[in-house]
Amino acid sequence: MLNDMEVDRVNHLERISPEDWEKTPISVKKLVEEMAQKIEQLEKKLTQVLTVQEQLLEKVNQTSKNSSLPPSSDPPGVKKKQSIKKSGKKRGGQPGHQGSSRELYPIEDCREIIEHHPEQCPSCGEPLSGSDINPYRHQIVEIPPISPIVVEHRLHKLTCSSCGTKTRATLPEEVNPTGYGVRVVALVALLSGVYRNSQRMVQSAMLEVFGISMSLGTVNKLRIEASNAVANCVDEAKLYIQNAEVVGADETSFNQGNIDGSNPSQRKAWLWVAVTPLVTFFEITLTRCTQGAKDLLGENFGGILNSDRHGAYNWVDKTRRQLCWAHLRRDFLKISERPGVSAELETALVKQQEKLFELWHRVRDGTLSRDDFGELVQNIRSSIKATLTEADSYSIGTREKTPLAKTVRTCRQLLKVESAMWLFVATVGLEPTNNAAERAIRPAVIIFSL
Known part of the structure; x- marks a missing residue:
């Protein structure tokens, strides 16, 4: 690489007059041309290296706040949501709070009722007798011993006395050929579906809790059987x-x-x-x-x-x-962390998004009417659209990979679907985020990331 002194020499040579250049020896001219080409190559290489560095830094800096990564993947040091400040009050129910206690089962559901009477007064030792018309009730709930109900079907094979043909009896149609009853099938489906256990965990639970042994293949067959039953x-x-x-x-x-x-x-x-x-x-x-x-x-x-x-x-x-504003916020945050113009553009978008959600929370809490909300959102929408339009005005190359180029492409894409960002403002029952779907699918993400 050229050092600073060599670069200064090249710059000086570029400023010489045509007459002096003609007088310059051919060997020097050749050296200057080679140095100029090398500088151009190094500048291109430096641009490529800086672009790759910025791309790698963006990947390294990805968190749950600026991407679709789950919070559990955030590296140490990433600020979590601020915890609620302690009130200084004692733990538990506060004065005036209507407490709740464990609900008791009806008397008719009790298998046994055991009466307990105190024998003597703790103060003077006098024997006690009689009954309390409203005694304190304490119930013990227990699960009965679980053992599988096994019904054996014996299929006899008999020989015809006339022709000698041997015939084996067949199972009735209502008998499951897999060897497991409908409750077992339903329980396997429940443990797999509702409680989201793996096949191996279902196999273990069936054996340890219910005393029913089955292979992993059988677990899967029963799951498919249950699936077909509710098709x-x-x-x-x-x-x-x-x-x-x-x-x-x-x-x-x-x-x-x-x-x-x-x-x-x-x-x-x-x-x-x-x-x-x-x-x-x-x-x-x-x-x-x-x-x-x-x-x-x-x-x-x-x-x-x-x-x-x-x-x-x-x-x-x-x-x-309705585009999910939680995803839009991640896009805005990702771009605001880029250097230069990107940070300026997207910081403006983040601020407007925060204003939007402050108003939306008031609508949800009932402290702001939808009509007033719609009027206030107009300014926010105009500001966001103006910022996207400003980003769209920047000229970038088709294959350019600079931070600004990424920002401009994202803003152009958002500008094309800008109308789909605001449907929730006037539509009752429509949320600005798609959090319900993300929460529904999150258990699958967690299970298959273990």
Whole structure:
């Protein structure tokens, strides 16, 4: 590399007159040209190195606040949510608080009632007799000893006295050929689905708690059997989702493997979720593209979709979309941490987003009417749109990877869907975030990250 003295020499040589240049020896001219080419190459290389450095720093600085990473992945030193200040009061119920106690089971549910009477007065020792018409009731609740109910079916094989043919009896249609009753199947499904246990954990619970031994393969077969048993209900739930007025949707990668035999090539799977106040619907597919979203929501989906900016949802008209402001905030924070113009642009966006949520919290708390909220949001919307438009005015190369180029591209994308950021302002029952769908899908993320 050239040192500072050599660079100064080159700069000095570039300022010489044409007459002096003609008098310059050819060897010196050649040296100057080589040095100029080398400087140009080093400048390009330095630009590339700085660009890569900025990209790596952005990746290193990713947290749950500026990306979709979970809070558990945040490195040490990242500020968590501020804890609530201590009030200085003693723990527990405060004076005037209506306490709550454990509910007692009805008398008729008690298998046994044992009466306890004090024998003598603790003050003077006089014997006590009689009964309390309103005694203090203390109940002990116990689980009965659990042992499996085993019913054995014996299939006899008899020989025909006329022709000698041997015939084995067959199981009645109502008898499950897997060897497990409907309650066992339902319990396996409950432990797997509602309580989100792995196959191995279900296998362990069935043996240790219920005394029923089964292989991992059997656990999976019973899960599939339960799934097939409720197939009609699942279809009804999906139809309900596809006809709902407001639906929140999200998706995440899923370790499907080839559990059901439909993925022999072990392709990467995706878990999709659609959420409404009454029904939450999950679906596993081998695609994350538009067709996956259409299969989930229905080709003729006519409701309002609350989601992030994933391209698979772009087929839904912008007039029926609400972009998640939690995701938008992460985008704003990520860009505000970049140097130069990016920080200035996105800091302005972050401030407006914070104002928006201050107002929204007041609407949710009932201290601000929706009409007043709508009027106040107009200024915030105008400011955000102006900032996005300003970013759009910057000229960048098609393949440029500088921090500013990334910022401009993000702002241009947001500008195209700007109308989908504000539907919640005038739509009752529509949230500004897609947190409900993210909360619904989070257990799957946690389970498969263990």
